Amino acid sequence: MDHEAFRQHGHAMVDWLADYFRDLEQRRVVPEVRPGEIRAALPSAAPELGAPFETIFADFERQILPGMTHWGHPGWFAYFPSNGSPPSLLAEMLATGLGAQCMSWITSPAATELEQVVMAWLRDLLGLPTAFTGVIQDTASSSTLVACLTARDRMGDAASRMTAYCSREAHSSVAKAFRLAGIPADRVRVIAVDDTYAMLPEALEDALAADAAAGLVPGIVVATMGTTSSTACDPLRAIGELAQAVGAWYHVDAAYGGTAAICPEIRPLLDGVELADSVVTNPHKWLMTHFDCSAYYVRDVEALQKTFRTSPEYLRTAQDQEVANFRDWGIPLGRRFRALKLWFVLRSYGAEELRTLLRKHIALGHELASWVDAEPQWERMAPAPLGLVCLRHVPPELVGDEPALAAHNAALMARVNATGEVFLTHTLLDGRYAMRVAIGAWRTERRHVERVWGLLREAGET
């Protein structure tokens, strides 16, 4: 395929995508496919001879598209949103076309420097101290692992007695990062939470004291701003003071909630973040930037580089002493040009329009919470400070019967999801089954929130 053939197929692709966006709401959010069905329909061997692009694309429409889940659908209330806006898509087209691989400054000088610029822009928009330096990682999972590895290496020989701390509500990637960093389960402390699902600083204090008394060395404390189950916000200041007092690395996981701090009224939920050694927040969730784009901020860049730097002769360049070589700031050597999409998004919307969008989602969340609170047979199961509402249906005859309530709500959610109009997922809060309505897909309007609430109530009545 030469450049003129690309031009032809590229125009067709743009039209297809524009139509897809226009008609997205008419599709099911989650497809009706059985495990193995798509795989079974595809050939078992690669073709020896090439096919015309029209044939391949027809097969995409016939065999792949019917099996796709549509994350951009306005009825997306599952997990957390993964927003990809048109300016972000244009940036991805451009960055991919340029084929830049941004491991070192010299391999794409503008990409490296634009990453420095947009990460500083975002830091300032979030109200983070200028002592933080940013780098784009793929995911919060990787960012948290990067924090754990840096914390571990900073300890030197004491790493063999390193302990790690997070709350019971911390994301599974935190426990995974501890494990991958080689911290055994018997040196990981899962700290209790209060009735808002936020970490109890007193419980952390006790755990730190007990470990110190036992000759162990607290190495890393991870707090969360906006937990996955319920968007609980740990008291970052109190936790940070405890971490600092024992010399532990303090990592704040604000993967979902953090970007909302572009709104000054949300910043109190991040109060104390300036005590952190590292912070992660994902523009690829709520901030209109396609996955993957995880913003990792770190105070001690030298400690970071000490853990991740390599300097074989074949990677050395004349500029190594004066530039950032981002290959030394994380796990992978190769890196895509991800700063471009964040730049296009920040410039296309401007901070004010992004704030307006996030405020709309948060207001819709509060509104849904108020509707739930007003219905006697429905229970809101956690505070809803951001866009997520946790709820369940409690018919009078099931009050107090937790296994029955779990089964009832799981079946209810399955019926709602089966409509294909919306997609919800669930969690457990204090052992109780809860449906999660995560409002934050950028195409979601008030009428979609009304609709999901209508579907839930209908399902509760049947």
Place this chain on the structure above:
Amino acid sequence: MDHEAFRQHGHAMVDWLADYFRDLEQRRVVPEVRPGEIRAALPSAAPELGAPFETIFADFERQILPGMTHWGHPGWFAYFPSNGSPPSLLAEMLATGLGAQCMSWITSPAATELEQVVMAWLRDLLGLPTAFTGVIQDTASSSTLVACLTARDRMGDAASRMTAYCSREAHSSVAKAFRLAGIPADRVRVIAVDDTYAMLPEALEDALAADAAAGLVPGIVVATMGTTSSTACDPLRAIGELAQAVGAWYHVDAAYGGTAAICPEIRPLLDGVELADSVVTNPHKWLMTHFDCSAYYVRDVEALQKTFRTSPEYLRTAQDQEVANFRDWGIPLGRRFRALKLWFVLRSYGAEELRTLLRKHIALGHELASWVDAEPQWERMAPAPLGLVCLRHVPPELVGDEPALAAHNAALMARVNATGEVFLTHTLLDGRYAMRVAIGAWRTERRHVERVWGLLREAGET
């Protein structure tokens, strides 16, 4: 920006990209920019108000593009190639537009199953045994770390006595993976190489025996097919037999060279790969598929998942027992839909056209090697089995003076790169400075190889 505005700007972007591809050869490969220059020209704060897309794109052309290194340029001879073909770009446009996040089967069933299908296609094209199961990782760095972590965890308590092995010529990501996996430097063995820069199995055997005698436990052996400095190929069978005999995990890093095994005549360089526990090769280097797309093959999927699986309630799905949830096959939770580009590439070209392309590069490499060999003042510094030729200029007056030869060749390479027509990088081979001419960018034709050789000889004569 709504879908109609996207349509408009998308069409303009496609035309821009098609023109960019058409005119790519007229650009400098590496830009003439000084560190900090681009950063200094950009505003220090994000805008409060959005800008029209035309303004943003004009700023891209004015401020960013002049600072980009062009990896797709036909004069790209640096590092290894990172090929992005038009079908791959079309797939990336589509996958990005769909916004799929492929952490679990349910979050994109077709993406998960297509990944299973294309990874099996590629495995079979490479001649790898069907006992290998594939998963796409971002980079070989991450794939090798995944192998190390799996190997470590499989050892249980013996991990504290785990030793790790690779050759002196292994990629820096291997040593980095050992370090990140918590294997201290005093338990890492860097094995000597022969005069082709391939690992000496006898040296490995001695090291394994010495460690066993010292009460240590050999945990992982990493062999390379196609080293970064010179595309040396370790004797995979002999190394695999030694690794198996001591029960160590055997990982084969074929990041660059592996994909060439789609050509049967290259497969002898992978002889013995069937002894491996894991293999990595990168379609994003030579196989026309945009970065990132690293093919990781593993024999013991259960061991892999045991290390990387998480199963918090909020990620559980009804299908967990019958599907692959690729979130459990690596470090990040979130994953892009990367199988689509590999599918588009394999279907657009077909295996035969991909073989033809790789054979062209390999033949050009052999041809350049023969030209170097025929010139008395030029020295070819290593075998050139694939597309890479390592060479240096040896003027009679500098024979035997290694520091002077290094300075002379570094200056010579700087002059050649300063033309902007080509981009070369260097390495050290047995302590001697070598220029690397890596032939493999898909737009590179015979005339570009003639040109780089002409530029080198001209620079040698001045």
